[in-house]
Amino acid sequence: MTAAAPAVAVAAAAGRDSRRARLEARARRPVSSSPSLPVPTRSMRRTIEGFRLDEERHWVAALDCGHARHVRHDPPLVERAWVLDARLREARIGTPLDCVRCDRRELPDHFRETRRTRRFTEATVPNALRRSHSTRRGVWGVLHVHRGRLAYRQHAPFDDECILEAGQTGLILPEVEHEVEPLGPVEFEIAFHAAPPPDEADPAP
Numbered sequence: 262m263t264a265a266a267p268a269v270a271v272a273a274a275a276g277r278d279s280r281r282a283r284l285e286a287r288a289r290r291p292v293s294s295s296p297s298l299p300v301p302t303r304s305m306r307r308t309i310e311g312f313r314l315d316e317e318r319h320w321v322a323a324l325d326c327g328h329a330r331h332v333r334h335d336p337p338l339v340e341r342a343w344v345l346d347a348r349l350r351e352a353r354i355g356t357p358l359d360c361v362r363c364d365r366r367e368l369p370d371h372f373r374e375t376r377r378t379r380r381f382t383e384a385t386v387p388n389a390l391r392r393s394h395s396t397r398r399g400v401w402g403v404l405h406v407h408r409g410r411l412a413y414r415q416h417a418p419f420d421d422e423c424i425l426e427a428g429q430t431g432l433i434l435p436e437v438e439h440e441v442e443p444l445g446p447v448e449f450e451i452a453f454h455a456a457p458p459p460d461e462a463d464p465a466p
């Protein structure tokens with residue numbers, strides 16, 4: 262990893278590059294499931310796709326991001342009597358729920374890589390990736406930087422940016438607007454991850 266000198270040089274070169282200099286001056290860190298990353302200013306809202314019981318017979322909501330969240334009725338600590346009623350549970354399907362595991366940027370454990378882009382360089386990166394865009398529901402991405410440096414910005418609810426260097430990865434959350442910007446010569450690819458087909462998934466408890 263190089264020292265901070267290039268950032269100083271860039272800042273001196275031109276005022277219009279001040280944003281880039283600020284980016285480079287930020288602590289260099291991969292965007293990953295690292296717990297040290299800041300959580301978003303507001304929680305990620307995900308959609309409930311269904312419910313199942315866990316081993317202890319507590320209800321778990323399956324969310325469209327691939328995560329699961331307990332929705333216990335555990336009085337007097339947690340009052341959620343609706344979860345015991347099949348009809349009331351059904352009525353919650355399609356409604357939003359905060360997902361703390363998305364807030365912590367954790368790729369769902371059971372997800373598998375489904376597709377990988379070719380390697381892009383600063384010359385071949387599609388314009389669509391430079392503009393704000395997102396993966397669709399339930400599809401996660403992992404940016405793999407093989408050479409050079411890539412600025413990676415995530416929009417709401419994260420609103421942060423970082424610089425990925427060779428060997429680092431950046432996690433792309435489903436439906437979160439983001440964009441990339443090559444900082445000089447770069448080589449990177451994106452691996453997409455999604456839920457395995459039902460017949461390959463582990464049986465739910």
Ligand SMILES: [Zn+2]
Nearest residue numbers: 326328360363
């Ligand atoms: Zn989630």
